Amino acid sequence: MAHIGHRVEGPPPGLAWVPPDSGGFDHPSIASIVMTVIERDFGKKKRDTVRRFRELLSLDALHEHNIQANPLPYLERASERIFQLERALFEAAQVFTGPVEETPSGETIRIDKLEYERLLRCREIVEQALTEYKNDEEL
Known part of the structure; x- marks a missing residue:
């Protein structure tokens, strides 16, 4: 020095x-x-992307290398999962908005106010998700 x-x-x-x-x-x-x-990331961004994709598919860490080497089966799995979630969303929306096929029986059912508020919140969530889905489809 x-x-x-x-x-x-x-x-x-x-x-x-x-x-x-x-x-x-x-x-x-x-x-x-x-x-x-x-700056050198030595593939860190790609590994983080693969790790996030693996976590979204609820897979364990052993699948990371396979996802990187051959992503097609995992993309197909993700596509199937998205389809199932969309189907569940549409079925839930039909329950809330669909026509009443049966006439009301006249029975009275008592539920707790908190439970009723939860049901209304679920309805809002389904309607909002369906609206967002329709907006995405328009793009």
Whole structure:
């Protein structure tokens, strides 16, 4: 390491001196060292994507390599799962909005107010999801 008052012969290994802006002054200073940071993720983003996809499919970590090597069966599995969820959404929406096929029996059923509010909230969630699905289909 150089001491104050000693002349530095060259930059440390891996660094380069940049001439200072003061013109004619050729003594290197800390401010004149230029370092470039090269970002390397070594495939981290791709591994994170595969890991998230695996977690969405509820698979264990052993499947990550297979997903990366041959994603088609896993994409088909995801597509089937999406189809099943869409079907369940449409069936739930039909229950809430569909025509009443039977005439009311006249029976009175008593439920707790909290349970009724939960049912109404479920209905809102299904209607909102169906609306979002229709909006996505239009795009």
